[in-house]
Amino acid sequence: MSSDPDHTDVRLASESDTYQPTGEAPSLPPPLPARKIVKTVPYSGSIRTATDVMKRGDRIDDFEVEAVLGRGAFGVVYLARQLSLDRQVALKVAANAGSEGRTMARLEHTNIVQVFSETIDQSGELRLLCMQLVPGAPLDAVINDLAQIRTARGHWSGADVLASVDTRSKLTDIFDPSALRDREALADMDDLEAACWIGARLSEAVDYAHRQGVLHRDIKPANVLVNRYGQPMLADFNISFQSLDENSSADERFGGTLAYMAPEHLEAFNPSTDVTAAAVDERSDIYSLGIVLGELLYGRSPLASPPRCDNRLVYLERLAACRAVAPPEVIEGAGNAVKAFSYTIARCLDPDPEKRYATGAELAEALDGVRELRKHERSSRGNGWLVRAVKKHPMRWVVIFSLFPQFLGSLFNIGYNATQICTHFTEEQHDAFHRLVIAYNVIVYPLAIAAGVAILLPLHRIWQQLVSKEPVEQSKLDWARRRSLKLPMWLLAVAAMGWLPGGFIFPWLIERMTGSSPPGLYWHFFLSFTISGLIAVAYSLCGVQYAVLRGLYPRLWPRAEKFRETANEELPNTWWRLVLMVGLAATIPTFASWTIQYLAPDRNDDFLFLLTSALDMVGYAGLALTAWASVKLSRLMDNIMGIDQRRIT
Structure with missing residues (x-):
């Protein structure tokens, strides 16, 4: 010095x-006596x-x-x-x-x-x-x-x-x-x-x-x-x-x-x-x-x-x-x-x-x-591998948590279509269905990816500037934090727009292309795409919300003026998303299982039994996982806002 x-x-x-x-x-010593x-x-x-x-x-x-x-x-x-x-x-x-x-x-x-x-x-x-x-x-x-x-x-x-x-x-x-x-x-x-x-x-x-x-x-x-x-x-x-x-x-x-x-x-x-x-x-x-x-x-x-x-x-x-x-x-x-x-x-x-x-x-x-x-x-230091990974590469995990639930939804969609819908098709309807699958994927996947890139790219650029230690304007950082908190709902909307229209488009076009449709075609496609989409949406919402609050949002504070005050302005609107996250993840698979069992023409079908059992297990696991994540994220938000300073693992 x-x-x-x-x-x-x-x-x-x-x-x-x-x-x-x-x-x-x-400890402090006692004061001197008077003289x-x-x-x-x-x-x-x-x-x-x-x-x-x-x-x-x-x-x-x-x-x-x-x-x-x-x-x-x-x-x-x-x-x-x-x-x-x-x-x-x-x-x-x-x-x-x-x-x-x-x-x-x-x-x-x-x-x-x-x-x-x-x-x-x-x-x-x-x-x-x-x-x-x-x-x-x-x-x-x-x-x-x-x-x-x-x-x-x-x-x-x-x-x-x-x-x-x-x-x-x-x-x-x-x-x-x-x-x-x-x-x-x-x-x-x-x-x-x-x-x-x-x-x-x-x-x-x-x-x-x-x-x-x-x-x-x-x-x-x-x-x-x-x-x-x-x-x-x-x-x-x-x-x-x-x-x-x-x-x-x-x-x-x-x-x-x-x-x-x-x-x-x-x-x-x-x-x-x-x-x-x-x-x-x-x-x-x-x-x-x-x-x-x-x-x-x-x-x-x-x-x-x-x-x-x-x-x-x-x-x-x-x-x-x-x-x-x-x-x-x-x-x-x-x-x-x-x-x-x-x-x-x-x-x-x-x-x-x-x-x-x-x-x-x-x-x-x-x-x-x-x-x-x-x-x-x-x-809020966590010792688990997932916590460390999310905090180190939050943008990467936002993408992973956005995409992985879509594959889970696809597995349900493929299995349900193959056993409950396609078995009742004529050869002409089979051919029309396969052509529609290719056309739908060619159109929807690029559009969904483009929408996701448009949402994530501006935020990713600011993140790269922070990682490379380039100076970033305070106004851009404020914008990035607010945008990061909106990511779960925006990506949810993209996933929903990719899945839900299929429940109407497929039966309508098959009927137009072949001139006929088997009984319950509209209802089965609606059920297939809606349940698949809701499963994908629910778990992507949970994952992206976790990646944002655990990894991304806290890292967008290279300058800390009014840290608590700003966090208290930005975070309160996130509470209802945690409630929605738990509700969707817990109820959708269980609701799907009950609906399929109620509407299935052959309730003794082995595949149907496996499918509904899997949905029940996913529902129970989803309830436990999202409830745990919700508690952690709630405490994390309280911690950021200065409400609860207990250690978060």
Whole structure:
């Protein structure tokens, strides 16, 4: 991980450099007991500048120093006790310049370190910033711990984040029941979910600051504190730009850390360019946050950097040249959520500010969508060969599930025609029937195939783009998802139009071609084609519905903005199809068996007995299969919509 200590101002209460990952989130310790209030005294010590270090017991203004939390180019941060209120605070002692206190004082947000007060010491040279004490660890230290875990076992978890924070923090925190929910939720997340959750909370903090007219302009892991509840807190607004405050001086309005600067920030930082600080806006903070999130998940920066050189200006120009080129998406791991996260980071890091997320709220929404998508993927992993096959090649299985039931219907149709209809034909009628079979198949099969191709081809093209990692417009993805949900009914309609007309066309043309027809010809053909078609339609509906919901629809989310909300808009209309699926698959074969037995002229016919027995077995098997599939698909839809998060096998 890249960092620049010269720009690291605020550090956290953390002195331990040794970390032993346990994979568990330890329980929170009890809060510190209250202490007696001590009378406030003026400064007693030996520091003269902001970078001088006070020792334990030294007092300055209303504060008594207890320990050093961190130090940097701008000053020193202490663990101190505010004597008048008898509370522990983080006391930042810096040179009396800038307006960090006024900047941060206007920011009251759960994920921003709160400023309580700002005072000037008696000498007038030092500015004292009394801030919220955040027991925990700086994010850069947590990232280092997580990188070790990732190297050892290939992944980390939210519990590892909490374990790192608890191990590194020597301070206890006041028990906060409302924040405990976040700790429990984080402990149950995997690495991608945890990175998205932390990133979304930071994005909300950045968005809040931006709406208050404050730019941070030095977002990096060292300036993010993670408390004992796993909540990230943005700190160190020392070089923030107050875009709405015209009284800010130029030197306090601009700065940053090279490794986390956006391209326009680097150019503005370079005195040899004409780019000014005005080019650095909200989207520059989004860029920096994207780098931080990439480091958090992958343990390294998602951006390449040129080799270091002694000439700072030359290095600055080389770094700006590297940042001017869009970085490749980093995709490590399987699943659509991984791709969605990679897309989100890549959009944050686009060299063109116009193509980045415009606000922190947009980025937070995208990250929360990725997290929800990942949560769905984790709970819907199946181990069966069919689940794996459908999820890997959903379009292929849509075709298979569409065609295979047609062969089952054909077997019934051929058997019934041969035993119940053709045995009563004259030779002339036999000849007419065979000619009609050839003509009907020559016409209907190409038409049905053409209709199926017309329905599937546009969707298949978008699917191929996703598989080949080509960029796909969001509007096309939205269209593809909605179309995929309609596939079962559209393919059902194609199959029905191929089968059902035959029940009328065959007897009518045979009668016209031969001038006569055996008794019951119309009824038998109607029964033959209708039952065959309904069997084919029922089971193709079941199979295609399974392939769409288990494999295709969840894969059409390479971007996850508003994942749950959109799914709740698109999926509810699918419920009645599951009911129809079970009803058709269970009742049609049984109904066909009863009808044939009732209408058959020779009920003792052996083939008729085998046929009706087979239909009964198909009906029972269909009921069991579709009922099982319906329950699975119902739970799957609930899972996608966020209604039921139980694991789906």
